[in-house]
Every structure is written in C-alpha cells, then in structure tokens.
Amino acid sequence: MSTEPEKWILMATARSPTNIAVIKYWGKRDETLILPINDSISITLDPDHLSATTTVAVSPSFESDRMWLNGKEIALTGGRYQNCLREIRNRAGEVEDQEKGIRIRKEDWGRLHVHVASYNNFPTAAGLASSAAGFACLVYSLAKLMNAKEELGELSSIARQGSGSACRSLYGGFVKWKMGSDANGSDSIAVQLASDTHWKDLVVIVAVVSSRQKETSSTSGMRESVDTSTLLEHRAKVVVPSRIHQMEEAIKNHDFASFAQLTCADSNQFHAVCLDTRPPIFYMNDTSHRIINLVERWNQHEGTPQVAYTFDAGPNAVLIAPNRKVATLLLQRLLFYFPPPPENDLTSYILGDRSILHEAGVQSPKDVETLVPPPEAKDKVPNKRYAGDVSYFICTKSGKGPMLLTDEDQALISSETGIPKIVT
Amino acid sequence: MSTEPEKWILMATARSPTNIAVIKYWGKRDETLILPINDSISITLDPDHLSATTTVAVSPSFESDRMWLNGKEIALTGGRYQNCLREIRNRAGEVEDQEKGIRIRKEDWGRLHVHVASYNNFPTAAGLASSAAGFACLVYSLAKLMNAKEELGELSSIARQGSGSACRSLYGGFVKWKMGSDANGSDSIAVQLASDTHWKDLVVIVAVVSSRQKETSSTSGMRESVDTSTLLEHRAKVVVPSRIHQMEEAIKNHDFASFAQLTCADSNQFHAVCLDTRPPIFYMNDTSHRIINLVERWNQHEGTPQVAYTFDAGPNAVLIAPNRKVATLLLQRLLFYFPPPPENDLTSYILGDRSILHEAGVQSPKDVETLVPPPEAKDKVPNKRYAGDVSYFICTKSGKGPMLLTDEDQALISSETGIPKIVT
Incomplete structure (x- = not known):
C-alpha cells in the first residue's frame, strides 16, 4: 500500500x-x-x-x-x-x-x-x-x-x-x-x-400487527416444511410454475384483478403449507384473519378484487390497492376496524406517506371515531372495532433498488x- | 289398516x-x-x-x-x-x-x-x-x-x-x-x-372454544375447497390413501405414537386446505392455536406424542390421551392455561366424566389457581393464562353405536x- x-x-x-x-x-x-x-x-x-x-x-x-x-x-x-x-x-x-x-x-x-x-x-x-x-x-x-x-x-x-x-x-x-x-x-x-415506474399507481399499506407469540424463524420453518409437509412439493413443482407465468402476465398488462387474485391465493397457500408442517407453524393470528375477512367481504361485495393482501412469516398484512382512490377507501376501512388505541395520536399510527390520510378525510383521532361501517359490512358481521390489535400502518408504494x-x-x-x- | x-x-x-x-x-x-x-x-x-x-x-x-x-x-x-x-x-x-x-x-x-x-x-x-x-x-x-x-x-x-x-x-x-x-x-x-372395547384406555377431552366469528358451514366450505384449492386433489388422491392404511394399522396395534402423529397431521392438513381455499376459510382461532402449541411443546419435551389433537369445522379442540394417567396431566395443563372465568364453578366448566378432576387433584376453582406451569413451559413462553377463552371441557371416551x-x-x-x- x-x-x-x-x-x-x-x-x-x-x-x-x-x-x-x-x-x-x-x-x-x-x-x-x-x-x-x-x-x-x-x-x-x-x-x-x-x-x-x-x-x-x-x-x-x-x-x-x-x-x-x-x-x-x-x-x-x-x-x-x-x-x-x-x-x-x-x-x-x-x-x-x-x-x-x-x-x-x-x-x-x-x-x-x-x-x-x-x-x-x-x-x-x-x-x-x-x-x-x-x-x-x-x-x-x-x-x-x-x-x-x-x-x-x-x-x-x-x-x-x-x-x-x-x-x-x-x-x-x-x-x-x-x-x-x-x-x-x-x-x-x-x-x-x-x-x-411501470405500475406506479399501486399503493401499498402495511399493517404492523401486535403479536404476543414467539414466532418460528423462516429459516427453521421452511426447513421443517420441506422435511414434513406432504403438500409443499406439489405446490413447488405444480402450482407455483403456473402462477409465476400468470403473475408475470398480470404485471406486464397492469391486470389488477389477476394480480390480486394470485397474490392472495399464493399468500394463503404459503400459510397453508406452514399449517401442514409438523409441528404446525402459525404466522397469522386472529387479527390477520380479520384483515383478510375485511378485504374478502369488500372484494365480494364489489364483485371484483379491490385490494390484494399478502402475509410473510409473521402476522403483518401487506395490502396493495390499484390506485390512491381505492387506497383511501381501504385506509378508511382499516381505521374503522382498527382504530388507534386511546393514548395514540395519528402521527405515530400512520407512518410513511401520510398524505393519504387527508384524502380519507381523517385528520385526528376524533375523525376516526366518526367513521361509518363500510357498506359491505351491513347485516354480515357485528361492527366490532379492535383498537390496539394493529400497532401502526405504513403507507408506501413500489420503489427503486439500491443506491x-x-x-x-x-x-x-x-x-x-x-x-x-x-x-x- | x-x-x-x-x-x-x-x-x-x-x-x-x-x-x-x-x-x-x-x-x-x-x-x-x-x-x-x-x-x-x-x-x-x-x-x-x-x-x-x-x-x-x-x-x-x-x-x-x-x-x-x-x-x-x-x-x-x-x-x-x-x-x-x-x-x-x-x-x-x-x-x-x-x-x-x-x-x-x-x-x-x-x-x-x-x-x-x-x-x-x-x-x-x-x-x-x-x-x-x-x-x-x-x-x-x-x-x-x-x-x-x-x-x-x-x-x-x-x-x-x-x-x-x-x-x-x-x-x-x-x-x-x-x-x-x-x-x-x-x-x-x-x-x-x-x-x-378394542382400545378402551383412550380418554377424550373436548375443549369447547369461545368464538365470536361467524363460521362457514362445512357444506359450502368443502364445495369451495373442491372448486378452488390447488392442494385438495393431491391430498385426496395421494396423501389420504396412505394415511388411511397407516391409521388402520395404528388402531389395530394400539400404536398411540403413530395414531397421534397421523391424527394431528391430518387435522392440520384439513385446515391447511381450508386456508388454501378462495376465499380462505379459518375454522381455528388463536385459542385453537394455543391448544395446539401446548400439546406440541409437551410432546416435544417428552420426545414422544403424549396427546393427539384434532379440530373439525370450528375452533373446538378434541384431545385424545392414551390413558387416564396422561389425561390427568392433560387436564392439569388445560386448566392451567385456560382456567374457568371468575364467576364460573367447576361443575359447569368440566362436563362429562368428571372423575378425572379428582385424579388431577382439582376440586375447586381455588385448586385451579394454585396449579403450577408444566415443566415444558419453562423459559419457553410467558406463562400467560387465558380465562374465558374456553367455554367448557367435556371429558369422555370412545363409545357404542346407536341403541x-x-x-x-x-x-x-x-x-x-x-x-x-x-x-x-
């Protein structure tokens, strides 16, 4: 030197x-x-x-x-x-x-x-x-x-x-x-x-879900799935190759309905394989299930996918909306069912791109209280609200690689x- | 006439x-x-x-x-x-x-x-x-x-x-x-x-789990699984036939380890297929998951299956112990984690064959309070107790057909x- x-x-x-x-x-x-x-x-x-x-x-x-x-x-x-x-x-x-x-x-x-x-x-x-x-x-x-x-x-x-x-x-x-x-x-x-920049209208909202369970690491979890699940091989060899092809097409064509359907189905199948593992692995909890049910009821009510959800090796939901308008409707629904806990203000409850709060007409915890149940909820489920079950939301979008x-x-x-x- | x-x-x-x-x-x-x-x-x-x-x-x-x-x-x-x-x-x-x-x-x-x-x-x-x-x-x-x-x-x-x-x-x-x-x-x-009378030592404990969710009927649930799950056919055609054969052998030979392993794996796979359905079906909730984790930790700690669990189209657990001695240990664990709610007495909390309570040394709600955490719980999980998450238990066994x-x-x-x- x-x-x-x-x-x-x-x-x-x-x-x-x-x-x-x-x-x-x-x-x-x-x-x-x-x-x-x-x-x-x-x-x-x-x-x-x-x-x-x-x-x-x-x-x-x-x-x-x-x-x-x-x-x-x-x-x-x-x-x-x-x-x-x-x-x-x-x-x-x-x-x-x-x-x-x-x-x-x-x-x-x-x-x-x-x-x-x-x-x-x-x-x-x-x-x-x-x-x-x-x-x-x-x-x-x-x-x-x-x-x-x-x-x-x-x-x-x-x-x-x-x-x-x-x-x-x-x-x-x-x-x-x-x-x-x-x-x-x-x-x-x-x-x-x-x-x-290819599909820049997409809006991503991450719901960080409170969890009291100690989770299985994904490294040991996937090892146990490979060793013990009798469904994983069929998924990997038969199901995924066809989904990969369909997903590439959906992305290329900005086909949100297909994109959403594939995203949700593949998240659910991954968690299904975890459940099929010995001993079974549970990454999603009741709050995760409630978020899925919220989205599925909404999608079903509209007759076409409004929002996609996907969950990794934990209870957090990643929700993907096709544009800001739908993302606003999503955020209203999320805040209706999962309002911030009493001591919390919105600044620490909605992180990331907070501008979407403005479009949702929500400026204060008071505005969250006055949110009305979404139309698809009528007569279906009691409109119970789960304050404290979500730690916070992050509003974001697709982004660039390393710099x-x-x-x-x-x-x-x-x-x-x-x-x-x-x-x- | x-x-x-x-x-x-x-x-x-x-x-x-x-x-x-x-x-x-x-x-x-x-x-x-x-x-x-x-x-x-x-x-x-x-x-x-x-x-x-x-x-x-x-x-x-x-x-x-x-x-x-x-x-x-x-x-x-x-x-x-x-x-x-x-x-x-x-x-x-x-x-x-x-x-x-x-x-x-x-x-x-x-x-x-x-x-x-x-x-x-x-x-x-x-x-x-x-x-x-x-x-x-x-x-x-x-x-x-x-x-x-x-x-x-x-x-x-x-x-x-x-x-x-x-x-x-x-x-x-x-x-x-x-x-x-x-x-x-x-x-x-x-x-x-x-x-x-073939395997009359088996003891069955049913945990009736409190649920606030409206559940999918099994009729419509299985129809949706047949229509949309990409794993169900593989399960029905490849996995189950081999399990049926193994289960018949396990029953014939009173082989509790195989019986328990197959029972748990098949319950989990059924719920995995439900999760792989569009829209996904959740029959088990956080309480069901806690009961499974309780059993899996115990089984792992002993190095051999102590108890089998199985869940139908709902959150209730059916737990099967090889004999009264293990059933007593199971009931102690269940009552430790899921004590009766304060206003409840044991008569309405343990139904069926209540004699097992005596063997478990539990005669009153006071006895439930003084139960100690099971040895396998040490340092693994916080010993949180979930009063109210189980509605009641039914202690029973295998029985006769119609009369x-x-x-x-x-x-x-x-x-x-x-x-x-x-x-x-």
Whole structure:
C-alpha cells in the first residue's frame, strides 16, 4: 500500500429497499447456498419508508471484521455474513484514491478488515423483511467499496447467500428470483420484471400487527416444511410454475384483478403449507384473519378484487390497492376496524406517506371515531372495532433498488474513528 | 289398516352417538348423494356425554311430516331430511302390534306421515357434529319404526345422504367411511374397524372454544375447497390413501405414537386446505392455536406424542390421551392455561366424566389457581393464562353405536298427543 499505514479509512454508504413477495419463496433445495425449490416474485418497496442504510469501511488500522446493527454491535461469526464478505472479496478490484493517497490492489483486500454499520428506518423486529434489505445493502455497499464490477444479477446471487429474499432487493419495481438449476447456484439470481415506474399507481399499506407469540424463524420453518409437509412439493413443482407465468402476465398488462387474485391465493397457500408442517407453524393470528375477512367481504361485495393482501412469516398484512382512490377507501376501512388505541395520536399510527390520510378525510383521532361501517359490512358481521390489535400502518408504494449515498453526512461510520457515529 | 283410524300412534326412540374424524372428510364428488373424495376414519364418542336422542312416530291422524329439534319445530322441507325419509320408506316392512291392534302393510308407509323429535345432550350450535348424531339417529329410529331390516352398512349409506359424517355414527368404536366407487353411492358406506372395547384406555377431552366469528358451514366450505384449492386433489388422491392404511394399522396395534402423529397431521392438513381455499376459510382461532402449541411443546419435551389433537369445522379442540394417567396431566395443563372465568364453578366448566378432576387433584376453582406451569413451559413462553377463552371441557371416551330406547319414559313424543312432550 502506497500510503502511511494505520491512518486512512475508506468507506462506502448505500441504501437498499425491502421487498414483499407476491409469489412466495418457501423451501430450500440447498441450505448452505440458499437455493430455493421454486421461483418467486416480489415488489420492491419505497426505500423512503422501508429500507436499510449500510456503511462499510476498510482501514489497515481495523483489527477484525466488525458489525453494528442499529447502533448495537453484533457477532459477524455467522456463516451468512462471512459468505457475503468472502464472495465480494473474491471479486474485489483495484481501488485508488489519489486525493487521500490510497491505493489498494486486488490482493490487498484479503488482508484488510471491514467495519459494517447498518440501520433500518423501520422496526427491525416487526417482521418486515429487514434481513432482505440488510443483506442486499451489505453486498451492494461492499461491492462499491471494493470496486467489484459485477452485474446486479451476480450481486443478487451473493446477497442470496446472506438471506434468500435479499437477492430480490437488488432491483426496484417488480423482481423475479429464478430458482435456477445449477448445483453451485450460479443461475439462482434475481431479474427485474419491470421498473418502479411501470405500475406506479399501486399503493401499498402495511399493517404492523401486535403479536404476543414467539414466532418460528423462516429459516427453521421452511426447513421443517420441506422435511414434513406432504403438500409443499406439489405446490413447488405444480402450482407455483403456473402462477409465476400468470403473475408475470398480470404485471406486464397492469391486470389488477389477476394480480390480486394470485397474490392472495399464493399468500394463503404459503400459510397453508406452514399449517401442514409438523409441528404446525402459525404466522397469522386472529387479527390477520380479520384483515383478510375485511378485504374478502369488500372484494365480494364489489364483485371484483379491490385490494390484494399478502402475509410473510409473521402476522403483518401487506395490502396493495390499484390506485390512491381505492387506497383511501381501504385506509378508511382499516381505521374503522382498527382504530388507534386511546393514548395514540395519528402521527405515530400512520407512518410513511401520510398524505393519504387527508384524502380519507381523517385528520385526528376524533375523525376516526366518526367513521361509518363500510357498506359491505351491513347485516354480515357485528361492527366490532379492535383498537390496539394493529400497532401502526405504513403507507408506501413500489420503489427503486439500491443506491449509493455519496454525501459523507449520510455515512453511519465516522471517517475519523472507523466506528459508528451512534452506538447504543 | 286393521284398526280404528285416526287413533293409534306408533313410536320408536333411539339414541345415537356423535363421532370425531381422525382422518378427515373434506370434499364431495357428488353433492346430492353426498359422496366423498376420500375415505375417512373416526372415533365414535360415548353417547352418555355426546349424543342425539330421537323419537319417530307415525299415526293416521298426522297430517304432515313434522320435526322438532331440541323442542323447537323446524322445517322438514330440506332435501336431506326428505332423502332419508324416502329411502327408509322404500325399505319399510310390515309391522303388526297385536296388543294395540295395529297392522301396517309395506304399501301403507307411503301414506303415513311421521313426527320426529330430536334432542342433543350437548349444545347444538357448539360445532360438535350434532348433525352426524342427528341424522344417524333419525335413520336408525325410522328403520326400527318401519321395520326396515337393513344391515347397518346400508343404513349408513342412507344416513350419509342426510349428513356425510352421519354414516360413521352408525357404529361404535373406530369406523371407516369407505368413499366407494359406484356412481349411485351404494358402496359409499361405513364399516366398523374395531369396537369401543378394542382400545378402551383412550380418554377424550373436548375443549369447547369461545368464538365470536361467524363460521362457514362445512357444506359450502368443502364445495369451495373442491372448486378452488390447488392442494385438495393431491391430498385426496395421494396423501389420504396412505394415511388411511397407516391409521388402520395404528388402531389395530394400539400404536398411540403413530395414531397421534397421523391424527394431528391430518387435522392440520384439513385446515391447511381450508386456508388454501378462495376465499380462505379459518375454522381455528388463536385459542385453537394455543391448544395446539401446548400439546406440541409437551410432546416435544417428552420426545414422544403424549396427546393427539384434532379440530373439525370450528375452533373446538378434541384431545385424545392414551390413558387416564396422561389425561390427568392433560387436564392439569388445560386448566392451567385456560382456567374457568371468575364467576364460573367447576361443575359447569368440566362436563362429562368428571372423575378425572379428582385424579388431577382439582376440586375447586381455588385448586385451579394454585396449579403450577408444566415443566415444558419453562423459559419457553410467558406463562400467560387465558380465562374465558374456553367455554367448557367435556371429558369422555370412545363409545357404542346407536341403541333403541324401549322405556316409553324416554320417548320425546307423547303417545297421547303425537307431539313432543316438551316444546319450547
């Protein structure tokens, strides 16, 4: 190295979105390489509302690889982090910063330790695919730092080895993770089906559902499903391939009715397979069921799908409306059945793009109280309201893929000390 | 007819058990004849605790077919009642009661109207297969009244046309409903696998779970599953046939571990198919899930199945223990997690065979309060208790099939008036 050792710190910071699968990934054919048993399709969510920001730094002064998640140091010993680091190091290029007097040759990367700081702009434990955003961001920022000039597809295959669904967060818009067939996983990569501008009317509302149950991790859950469910193989081999094809068509043609029908059916089938696992896995709870029933009654009343719902490995609902008008009607329904608890104000109850509240005519908790039951509820069910069963809603939309943040103010690691600016 | 018209009344009274499927029936291949898409296996429950009692009467003075259920008159226009009536009338024989001076020839039955009174010794609306007990009892008592000398198998095929699972209530013990292959349904009958004395150590505890949801009827639910689930056909054609074989072996060999594993897996798969239906059907709620988790944690802790669970088209759990010792441990666990609500005493909270309470060392609500968490709960879950989530428990066992009640005191219809003794 051509500069005074022990002094310089080189950094890169990126922001990566999370994503929600509309055709679900459930089951691996290879646990180590994280190779799935079927294709999956997702929507990338707007990073303004749901994303990870990650700063990666190298310096000859760093004595080991270290990582901080939301300001708290975590062990980097997990094989998944090491796999991502190793794969990017193997692809690292030459880096020269003449201003700072730094020159790193390819062969130097193996000797340089990294510091990683990552931060989610949404609750990490809420079951909102934080690991997808996190691993996508780690791989993307490391690739930028180490000048690994790989295509996004190849980076997606590395992110996949951190967390399967992370590979889909390398692109914005609509993304397909192709299961591939190679034993080494080289063709198990993400491809973009359409950018975030292709179907930009879609509105996404996430309902973060309060849960008192300890949940099965998706890693162990899908392993148990592969081992014990007598329905999963039929799903993966027969049902999903046809749905993937239909979903690609629906997205291409902005066919919301088909999109919604496939999204709901595939979410329900994923949870059906969980229930068919030994011991059975329950990710949805009574609140999740109520949200589904709310949507199904509405869809049935209108005779055509108004809204799609999908649930990942937890009770949270992700609701997708075809446009702002329907999203407004949805938010009114959600607030009618799930008003904020008495002590809560709307600012902490509706997050993300709050402008939709204005269109819904709801400015205060008082306005929520005066909401009337939706027409489809008449005579069907008692209009019970469930304050406290939803923690909060996030209003968002489809968004872009990872981006580099070049403003040093946005870096999470201090360029002086090499450790996070904020440590908790 | 050889007696003074308009005067005499001829009656028969029978009692029939309900049954709980351990390999589930879900889906018809013929809606009218009620022909299933797979075999099923059930346990007949003790009629002392869960049964229907039915009195059927004929008289030349009756002007129409009428029926009272639990003292309330209901319409007999439903095709299912008419089908059962017609099939028995077609098989009616000659009846002579010299004492009363009654002689009914085969051809007279078509002109005689019947009065039917039926009573369940358990709550009808609680989702405890009251229609299975009811139709079995209707067919059995009509056959006795009309001297239809059919084998139980043929009667089961008639009861099947009232309510599919009713055919399994024609026998005690363990019963298989063979799906059959004839288009006219003649070979879709129940057969007894083993009598109620074959595996008499088994103890059954039913948890009647409080529910606020309106439930999908099983008739429309299974129709929607057949029409929309992409997993049901695979279940019916591939999974169930192998499970039926294994279940028969497990019953034959008193192999509780296999019995429990198959029972739980098949209940879960039935509910998985419901979830895979469009719109999805949820019969189990958070309380059902908690009961399953309680059993699964216990089974896992012991390394071998202690207890089996199974759920029909509703949130109620049917729990099966291999013997009284394990049933006592089960009841302690159930009462720990689901104590009676404060205003409730144990007499209305534990129904059926209450002797097991004594063995569990629980005599009063005070004893329930002092129950300690089970060993498998340690450090796993917070020991939250859910008073009010279970309405009551019924302790019972496997029991006998239908029986004729010859004591006229047990008849539900007055031999003087031809209408029920008690009308509400």
